[in-house]
Amino acid sequence: MDTRFLGTAALTEVPSVAVVIDVMRAFTVAAWAFGQGAEKIVLAESLDEALALKAAHPGWAALKDGPAAPGFDMVNSPGLLRSIDLGGRTVVQKTTAGTVGALAVKDASLVLCAGFVVAEATARLLRTRECDSVTFVVTGEDGQADEDLACAQYIARRATETGADAAEYLHRAARSRAAAELTQGVRQGVHPDDVALCLEVDRFPFAMIAAPEDSLMVLRPCAVPAPSDNPAI
Numbered sequence: 001m002d003t004r005f006l007g008t009a010a011l012t013e014v015p016s017v018a019v020v021i022d023v024m025r026a027f028t029v030a031a032w033a034f035g036q037g038a039e040k041i042v043l044a045e046s047l048d049e050a051l052a053l054k055a056a057h058p059g060w061a062a063l064k065d066g067p068a069a070p071g072f073d074m075v076n077s078p079g080l081l082r083s084i085d086l087g088g089r090t091v092v093q094k095t096t097a098g099t100v101g102a103l104a105v106k107d108a109s110l111v112l113c114a115g116f117v118v119a120e121a122t123a124r125l126l127r128t129r130e131c132d133s134v135t136f137v138v139t140g141e142d143g144q145a146d147e148d149l150a151c152a153q154y155i156a157r158r159a160t161e162t163g164a165d166a167a168e169y170l171h172r173a174a175r176s177r178a179a180a181e182l183t184q185g186v187r188q189g190v191h192p193d194d195v196a197l198c199l200e201v202d203r204f205p206f207a208m209i210a211a212p213e214d215s216l217m218v219l220r221p222c223a224v225p226a227p228s229d230n231p232a233i
C-alpha cells in the first residue's frame with residue numbers, strides 16, 4: 001500500500017482514498033455518537049451552518065468543540081457524550097480540526113474518518129477494498145499532531161500487517177500536546193476521562209465513511225465483518 005501523511009493545508013490534489021484522522025477528539029466523539037445510537041453525523045462548514053441545519057431540521061442536535069454555547073446541544077467530549085442517548089438522532093458536528101480535514105477531501109472517492117477507537121475496522125475496510133494508495137490526513141497542528149500521526153501510522157501498518165502492536169503508537173499519543181492540553185485544562189468542554197477514551201483501541205467495531213448527501217458531507221458507521229465472521233472467506 002502506497003501511503004502519504006499530510007496536514008489539511010498540504011493537500012494539493014484530491015486523493016482517491018482519504019483517511020482523515022482526529023484522535024483528540026472529533027472522530028473519537030463521532031464514534032461515541034454512533035455508539036450512543038446516532039443515525040448519522042453531518043459535518044458542518046461553520047458554527048453558523050451547524051445552527052442553521054439544526055434549526056431547519058427539528059430533532060437534529062448540534063455539537064461543537066470548545067466551551068458550550070447557545071444553540072448547541074453537546075461539546076466535543078467523549079466522556080460527556082457517553083451518557084447522552086442519541087438513538088436515531090442526526091448530529092451536526094463542527095470542530096476546529098477534524099471536521100475541517102474531512103471537508104477538505106470531500107471530493108475523494110472514499111473518505112474514512114478515524115481514530116484509535118475504530119482502528120481495526122478502518123484498516124480492515126482498506127484491506128477489503130484493496131486500496132493501494134491511501135492519503136492519511138493528519139488534522140491536528142497543521143499535520144504535526146503526534147496523536148494523529150501515530151494513529152495514522154498505526155492504521156497504515158495494521159492495514160498491511162495483522163497483529164501490529166499498538167503500544168508504541170499509543171505511547172506517542174498519550175505524550176502528545178493535545179493530551180497534555182486536555183489533561184491540564186487548557187482546552188474547554190472536557191471530561192476527565194477524555195484522553196483515556198481517545199486511546200481505547202478498537203472500542204467500536206465499525207469504520208466511519210463520509211460521503212456527500214444532498215450537498216452535505218454525511219458521516220455514517222460502516223460494519224466491516226472480520227474474515228472469521230464470513231464463512232465464505
Ligand SMILES: O=C(O)[C@H](CS(=O)(=O)O)OP(=O)(O)O
Nearest residue numbers: 025026065095096097098187
Ligand atoms: O475538541 C478538540 O479537542 C479540538 C478543538 S480544541 O483544540 O479543543 O479547541 O477539536 P478537534 O477538531 O476535535 O481536534
Ligand SMILES: [Mg+2]
Nearest residue numbers: 022024025140
Ligand atoms: Mg484533534
